[in-house]
Amino acid sequence: MEDQSCSIVEIEGNLSSNCDFDSYDHNSPWALDIGGSLIKLVYFCGEDSGLEKSSEKSVGVEGVGLVTNSKNYPFLNGKLHFAKFETSKINECLDFIESNLHGSRCRDQEVSDKKKLMIKATGGGAYKYADLFKEKFGVRLDKEDEMDCLVAGSNFLLKAVPCETFTYIEGQKEFVKIDSNDLFPYLLVNIGSGVSMIKVDGDGKFERVSGTSVGGGTFWGLGRLLTKCQSFDDLLELSHQGNNRVIDMLVGDIYGGSDYSKIGLSATTIASSFGKAISEKKELEDYKPEDVARSLLRLISNNIGQIAYLNALRYGLKRIIFGGFFIRSHEYTMDTISVGVQF
Ligand code: ADP
Numbered sequence: 351m352e353d354q355s356c357s358i359v360e361i362e363g364n365l366s367s368n369c370d371f372d373s374y375d376h377n378s379p380w381a382l383d384i385g386g387s388l389i390k391l392v393y394f395c396g397e398d399s400g401l402e403k404s405s406e407k408s409v410g411v412e413g414v415g416l417v418t419n420s421k422n423y424p425f426l427n428g429k430l431h432f433a434k435f436e437t438s439k440i441n442e443c444l445d446f447i448e449s450n451l452h453g454s455r456c457r458d459q460e461v462s463d464k465k466k467l468m469i470k471a472t473g474g475g476a477y478k479y480a481d482l483f484k485e486k487f488g489v490r491l492d493k494e495d496e497m498d499c500l501v502a503g504s505n506f507l508l509k510a511v512p513c514e515t516f517t518y519i520e521g522q523k524e525f526v527k528i529d530s531n532d533l534f535p536y537l538l539v540n541i542g543s544g545v546s547m548i549k550v551d552g553d554g555k556f557e558r559v560s561g562t563s564v565g566g567g568t569f570w571g572l573g574r575l576l577t578k579c580q581s582f583d584d585l586l587e588l589s590h591q592g593n594n595r596v597i598d599m600l601v602g603d604i605y606g607g608s609d610y611s612k613i614g615l616s617a618t619t620i621a622s623s624f625g626k627a628i629s630e631k632k633e634l635e636d637y638k639p640e641d642v643a644r645s646l647l648r649l650i651s652n653n654i655g656q657i658a659y660l661n662a663l664r665y666g667l668k669r670i671i672f673g674g675f676f677i678r679s680h681e682y683t684m685d686t687i688s689v690g691v692q693f
Contacts, residue, residue: 380447383496384475386543387567387582388675389435389443393450396428434675437475444486451487468492472499501548501556504538504673515671518684519692528669537667539658541674543567547661560661562654566676569650576646577639585643590682592644597637599625619693623649651683655690 379394435443447469469483471491480491507514513525538548538556544567547560570582579585595618601610602617603626609616624645627637634642658670670691677683 381470382443382472382476382491383499384437384440384471384473384479386474387437387570388542389437389440389475390675391433391435391443391447393431394428395431440475440479440482444482448487470494472496497546497548497556497558498554500540500546500673501538501550502553504671505533505550505553508533508671517688518681519688521681521685523681535665535667536669536671537658537662537665539654539670539672539674541565541654541672541676545654545657545674547658549661549665549667559665560657562657564650564653566674569646569676573643573646576634576642579639579643586647586680586683588640589643589647592638592640592642594620594641594645594648596641597626597645598623598648599629620648620652623652647683648686651686652690652693655687656693658687659691 381392383390433446435446469489469491471480471483472494473496476491476493480493483489483491508528509530513527515528516523516525518524534555535549535551537559538546538550540546540548543565545562545565546558548556549559550556570585573579573585573589577585577588579588598620599622600617601615601619601621602608604621605617607617615621658672662668662670672684672687677687
């Protein structure tokens with residue numbers, strides 16, 4: 351939260367070659383984060399594994415909610431590949447793992463070795479789906495605590511990747527160089543299905559100080575019910591075309607078009623999200639889905655921005671780092687959160 355703006359972790363920065371990969375376990379080249387909404391998957395394959403070809407095939411598998419991406423790390427002699435799936439479609443993730451196992455190091459090993467394969471896993475799904483993985487692949491999920499992983503990952507990226515954070519204000523993305531000696535303490539706000547706010551004091555030193563259940567799952571879930579959109583991407587796209595003023599009650603709606611300047615509220619400030627719906631004799635069908643989606647996005651993003659700001663104030667933290675798939679690459683969402691923080 352430098353200069354009252356919010357910083358957002360962009361998780362796809364380029365890792366510098368002096369990163370500490372000593373603890374990397376080459377026998378366990380797959381790792382999963384199985385969250386409430388999404389499964390995030392990363393796997394490593396060496397140059398000689400032939401996985402590149404199989405991975406290229408999997409890029410662009412449409413309709414299964416899969417996006418793959420890969421990063422080449424010559425100093426590791428291989429590539430890290432990233433993919434995501436909707437958690438509700440876990441079977442597609444299992445099929446993906448199965449069809450790509452042949453390219454990873456483990457495929458070339460004997461069956462007995464395969465049985466020894468461990469997949470690192472975090473998130474609630476590491477517990478919920480442990481038996482499923484055992485049945486399907488005969489592999490054990492090696493569980494890691496999700497908050498530990500989140501903080502370790504965030505600290506790692508912030509220290510290892512130059513300009514990993516950026517502010518996003520009024521359409522302007524600006525990278526911020528953080529001095530790794532001046533990183534702590536900071537507030538880490540992870541916006542997934544729900545929202546966790548974590549005060550990070552150092553490596554392995556953190557406390558979850560707050561959170562809210564009104565998060566990415568709320569946007570997707572409530573948005574789907576209200577607009578009938580079938581996918582998150584469609585819902586988000588819809589919200590970009592909408593106008594929240596049609597359904598939100600603004601200060602100006604209450605004050606006959608004027609500001610309430612005495613207490614610093616402009617006429618365009620949202621006084622009550624969705625508030626106009628109470629005074630109009632309209633049903634849901636009378637509102638455009640894009641306006642509903644826009645109001646919902648603003649409601650949730652503003653709320654998160656304000657709660658984050660108040661927690662930063664409460665603990666005297668000068669910097670807030672936002673992360674999680676709710677904001678990832680979603681510029682309007684990041685902008686709205688910035689407005690919430692600044693407001
Ligand atoms: P979790 O670990 O709880 O699943 P994530 O950090 O993966 O949390 O974020 C999940 C949220 O990200 C969803 O609830 C949704 O709001 C948002 N999201 C962003 N992109 C997508 C997408 N392509 N499909 C589904 N949800 C998405």
